[in-house]
Amino acid sequence: MSPWFEWVTQLCLLGLFVAAILCLHRILVGPGAADRAVAFDTLSAIVIGMICLLCILWESSLYFDAVWILTLVGFLGSAAVARYLARGRLFP
Amino acid sequence: MNATLDLAREVAAAAAMIGGTFFMLVTGLGLLRFPDVYTRMHAAGKAGTIGVALLILAPVFFFAGSEPFVSLRGVLAIVFQFITTPAATYLLAHACYATRYPIHAGTALDELGRWMPVASDEDFGAE
Numbered sequence: 177m178s179p180w181f182e183w184v185t186q187l188c189l190l191g192l193f194v195a196a197i198l199c200l201h202r203i204l205v206g207p208g209a210a211d212r213a214v215a216f217d218t219l220s221a222i223v224i225g226m227i228c229l230l231c232i233l234w235e236s237s238l239y240f241d242a243v244w245i246l247t248l249v250g251f252l253g254s255a256a257v258a259r260y261l262a263r264g265r266l267f268p
Numbered sequence: 269m270n271a272t273l274d275l276a277r278e279v280a281a282a283a284a285m286i287g288g289t290f291f292m293l294v295t296g297l298g299l300l301r302f303p304d305v306y307t308r309m310h311a312a313g314k315a316g317t318i319g320v321a322l323l324i325l326a327p328v329f330f331f332a333g334s335e336p337f338v339s340l341r342g343v344l345a346i347v348f349q350f351i352t353t354p355a356a357t358y359l360l361a362h363a364c365y366a367t368r369y370p371i372h373a374g375t376a377l378d379e380l381g382r383w384m385p386v387a388s389d390e391d392f393g394a395e
């Protein structure tokens with residue numbers, strides 16, 4: 177890995193960290209449950225991106241399975257919140 | 269591995285992750301600044317999806333030819349992301365509209381309001 181590429185990867189990790197802080201701010205102050213669910217969905221996407229960048233930084237594809245597992249599971253949180261908002265309960 | 273090919277892989281991966289980080293930062297800014305839940309969903313549903321797709325493409329470019337099955341797993345992850353994120357956003361927006369989440373006062377047009385009946389308390393939550 178060339179030095180400029182490592183530098184760019186770390187800069188992108190810093191940018192994702194800033195975006196995660198913005199999402200955490202929305203989770204903290206969001207007026208309703210739906211705002212928090214949207215922010216949590218975005219936060220899981222940011223964690224997926226962080227795992228991708230760490231795979232590049234460590235030059236190992238060991239954790240790359242976590243990426244597609246998180247894409248499958250991360251959507252369940254906001255789907256559960258939507259179902260709870262629409263019906264008032266999770267299971268019929 | 270060829271030196272030119274190494275440079276090409278790194279340039280492609282760097283372009284993908286810079287683009288993805290830009291879109292995720294725009295998503296975070298939208299979540300921070302937009303006034304109501306529907307506009308926030310607009311930011312998170314579109315820019316967030318394309319941003320995470322670009323970020324998944326970065327290791328696919330970087331590990332091309334060196335590690336097995338990364339491209340297959342990456343394309344699988346992008347396909348799952350493009351299936352699940354709009355579905356979750358649609359479910360959440362529908363639930364918000366049905367439970368009368370407040371819409372920002374500057375909203376110009378609310379076309380669904382004619383077609384969707386006002387939800388009563390008996391429909392939601394009251395057992």
